[in-house]
Amino acid sequence: MKAVVVGAGFGGLAAAALLARDGAEVTVLEKNEQPGGRASVHRDAGFTFDMGPSWYLMPDVFERFFAEFGRKPTDFFELKRLDPSYRVFFGDGRMVDIPSETEKTIALFDSFENGGGEKLRRYLKSAEELYRG
Template identity: 40%
Template sequence: MNKTISIIGSGFSALSASCYLAKAGHKVSIYEKNDAVGGRARQLIKDGFTFDIGPSWYWMPDVFEKFFNDFGKSTSDYYQLDKLSPAYKIFFSDDVITIGDHMDQICEEFERIEKGSSKPLRAFIARAQEHYDIAINKVVLKPGISPFELVTKETVTRIDRFFKTISTEVRKKFKNPKLISTLEFPVLFLGAKPSQTPSFYSFMNFADFGLGTWHPKGGMYEIIKAMKTLALSLGV
C-alpha cells in the first residue's frame, strides 16, 4: 500500500531515504527550515567565495557509488571525483607525516619514522579490509531494526575483536606516538574514542589508507545537489 510520507530535514539521510521511499512508490515530501537543502552539509556563498560548512572528507566512495547505482545512476553522472595525492598531512610540532594515495607511499612514510613498521602496517590494513568487507556487506546495509542484525557468522567468529580496543591493537604493533596517533584518529569520525572502540572498527583505517581520500570537484555540496536532483526526478 502506497503511503504519503513527510520527512523533516534535508541532510544526507533524509535525501537518501526520500529516494528509496519514492522508488518504492510512496508520495514523499521533504520539509527544510533553511532556504537550501543539505542539513549540516550546506553551502555558504559570501562575497564571491563559496564554502562547504559541513563534511570535508570523502571516504568510502563505494558506498556513494552503490547508492546511485540503486537508481540506475553513477556518481559520475552528477559530479567529478578526484583522488587526493597526497591524501592529507598531519602536522606535529617537530615533524609532518604525509599520507600518500597508495599503500607503498604510506609504508615508506611509516618506515621513515619507525624502522620495521611497514610490515605490521600492511598486516593491520589487511585485517582492516576484512573488517570493512564484513561491515559494509553484512552489517551496515541491514535495516537497523534489531541489534541481532549485528550477529552474523562473520562477526561471531571474530568475537574477540569486539572485546579489545583499537588503541590496544595499534599500541601492540607500533611504538612511535606519532604513528599511533595517525592510526587512532580515523575512528574519531564515528564520534568514538580509540581507547573505547572495538578493534573491529579498524575498518575506518582501510577506508583511509586502502580506499583513499577523494573530493568532488566543486566541493562536497555537489553530493547534496546530486541527491536533490535524483530525488526530484523520482517525484519527491
C-alpha cells in the same frame, strides 16, 4: 502511501528518493534556505565555508546508493582531487592549507604539535576500523 521526510541533508534526501522509488508520495521539509544539511555551504564576505564533510571518505556508500537506481555517481558528477583539500583560518590572521595527501597532512600535524601526526594517523585508523566493522 504518503511520507514526510524532515531534513534535506544526505540522509533525508536519500530516504526521500528511496521512498519515491517505491511508490510513495514524498514531501521533504527543510528548515534552512537550501538543501544539503551538513553538505551545504555558507557564504560570507567573499568566502565559502563547507558546513560538513570536507573529504570524500566513503565512496562505496555513494556507489551503493546510486546502484539502487541502476546508476553510478559518475553518471552525475566527476570528482577532482583538490590540493589543498581546504584552508583553515585562525583568529590571529594565520592560515594553513591542509594538503590532499595523507602523509603530507600527517607531517603538517607534526609541525603544529609534537606527535600530532601520529595522533592523526591513529584517529584515521580507528575511524577506518569502525567504518569497516
